[in-house]
Amino acid sequence: MKSIHILVYSLIEFLTLLLSSTLISNFLQTGLFPNLAFAVLVYFSFKNGPSLGLLLGIVTGLIADCFSSGPFGFYIFVMSLSGYAIGRFVNVVKLDFLFIPLLIVSVSMLSRFVLILILSWVLGLNFITDQLFTLNHLFELFSTIVLSPLIFLLLRLMDKVFQQRGYKSL
Amino acid sequence: MKDFLKRNSTIILLLFVLSGSTISMWFSETTSLGSPKDLGLAIGSFFQNSTNAIGGLYNDTVNSAQTLETLRKDYNQVVARLRTLEEQQSDIDSLRQQNFRLGEILNLKGGLSFSTLVAQVIGKDPGIIFSTITVNKGYNDGVRKDMPVIVIQDGKQSLVGKISTVAPFSSRIQPLYDRRSNIGGRLSTSRFEGLLIGNGSGEQNLTMTYIDPAARNQLKIGDEVSTSGLNSIFPAGIPIGTVEAIEKKPYESFLELSIKPLCIFGKLDYIYVLIGGLQ
Numbered sequence: 001m002k003s004i005h006i007l008v009y010s011l012i013e014f015l016t017l018l019l020s021s022t023l024i025s026n027f028l029q030t031g032l033f034p035n036l037a038f039a040v041l042v043y044f045s046f047k048n049g050p051s052l053g054l055l056l057g058i059v060t061g062l063i064a065d066c067f068s069s070g071p072f073g074f075y076i077f078v079m080s081l082s083g084y085a086i087g088r089f090v091n092v093v094k095l096d097f098l099f100i101p102l103l104i105v106s107v108s109m110l111s112r113f114v115l116i117l118i119l120s121w122v123l124g125l126n127f128i129t130d131q132l133f134t135l136n137h138l139f140e141l142f143s144t145i146v147l148s149p150l151i152f153l154l155l156r157l158m159d160k161v162f163q164q165r166g167y168k169s170l
Numbered sequence: 171m172k173d174f175l176k177r178n179s180t181i182i183l184l185l186f187v188l189s190g191s192t193i194s195m196w197f198s199e200t201t202s203l204g205s206p207k208d209l210g211l212a213i214g215s216f217f218q219n220s221t222n223a224i225g226g227l228y229n230d231t232v233n234s235a236q237t238l239e240t241l242r243k244d245y246n247q248v249v250a251r252l253r254t255l256e257e258q259q260s261d262i263d264s265l266r267q268q269n270f271r272l273g274e275i276l277n278l279k280g281g282l283s284f285s286t287l288v289a290q291v292i293g294k295d296p297g298i299i300f301s302t303i304t305v306n307k308g309y310n311d312g313v314r315k316d317m318p319v320i321v322i323q324d325g326k327q328s329l330v331g332k333i334s335t336v337a338p339f340s341s342r343i344q345p346l347y348d349r350r351s352n353i354g355g356r357l358s359t360s361r362f363e364g365l366l367i368g369n370g371s372g373e374q375n376l377t378m379t380y381i382d383p384a385a386r387n388q389l390k391i392g393d394e395v396s397t398s399g400l401n402s403i404f405p406a407g408i409p410i411g412t413v414e415a416i417e418k419k420p421y422e423s424f425l426e427l428s429i430k431p432l433c434i435f436g437k438l439d440y441i442y443v444l445i446g447g448l449q
Binding site for chain 2: 014017054061063067080
């Protein structure tokens with residue numbers, strides 16, 4: 001794995017989070033939008049394994065914590081553990097265009113839900129537990145799952161561009 | 171030993187990161203220092219500010235033609251409104267004189283107003299678990315933690331929340347609807363007090379609780395709720411919302427109200443931070 005890859009992945013995650021917290025949240029005034037950064041993390045972790053999943057999870061979590069008012073370290077914990085766990089499934093199944101993205105993102109989002117639930121119970125952050133059982137969270141969950149084939153497709157296209165430029169697959 | 175470390179480097183890094191982030195979370199929630207949070211805000215808001223400026227430029231260009239047409243309509247409406255206001259002005263003058271006399275009698279300071287600082291919203295939370303609103307004014311502009319934040323929408327003033335984290339050039343607002351937000355409120359007509367608690371989304375109503383059951387017969391849908399001024403953060407009389415539903419659970423010894431916030435959080439653009447006391 002070249003360090004250029006980690007740099008590019010991190011940059012993509014950074015841009016996704018930046019857009020989510022500014023332009024997308026301003027455009028969609030209801031405050032409801034899919035968790036794009038998590039879907040991107042799922043894609044890269046699934047394609048590259050646990051080591052990269054962990055590293056990218058740390059970077060993504062750190063950036064998300066900078067943009068959020070939650071307890072600092074919350075997103076680092078969730079993203080790094082998710083990135084590592086998803087990366088363990090590298091080469092288990094071959095990525096297709098519709099079914100596998102839907103399946104991986106569904107399982108990842110539900111696992112993330114359980115992880116946040118346990119974390120909020122352990123740390124006594126009851127407001128997070130309450131927020132998980134809302135329609136807004138349900139919307140985030142479903143919209144991320146539904147959009148996952150499209151997000152994966154865009155990342156695959158980017159992969160091709162990188163391959164054509166002589167870099168190893170993203 | 172070396173081989174063991176090399177073979178399990180990923181697991182060791184994972185455990186290290188999980189422990190580090192747990193300690194950081196614990197510190198963020200239990201101490202008021204919050205230095206990693208402040209640093210995060212300072213770095214994050216720099217990029218949010220830049221992105222917002224670029225987005226704003228694009229929007230301004232695209233919307234300029236539409237804005238011109240809207241301005242023309244607005245102009246006609248304003249002219250009509252000006253005529254009405256001129257008529258009302260004479261009534262207001264006589265009421266002001268009357269108010270001044272009554273104020274002198276009651277020894278109250280007339281014309282409540284606060285020093286305010288205008289700030290622009292530059293970012294929100296990238297997820298839906300936390301409620302974050304980031305603005306482009308910070309410590310160097312005079313913003314301090316716990317300062318109240320208001321907004322004027324459609325000519326009406328309403329409470330947005332309070333400043334929760336401050337960085338040199340930006341700060342973060344804890345909005346009314348945040349689940350960690352607790353604000354003392356007072357019903358404008360019956361004068362009963364209660365505690366307003368957020369429900370996690372700007373689209374959802376607030377819950378006003380701990381209201382004396384005796385208020386039941388004096389309440390009606392549409393009653394206004396404003397800040398009670400009983401805590402040291404929010405001055406009294408800032409409008410918060412209106413009563414939308416009244417609940418009395420059989421197992422509880424107090425009333426609970428559903429309050430529709432006056433502030434439309436999806437439309438927040440410029441806000442006012444109350445930086446000083448009475449002018």
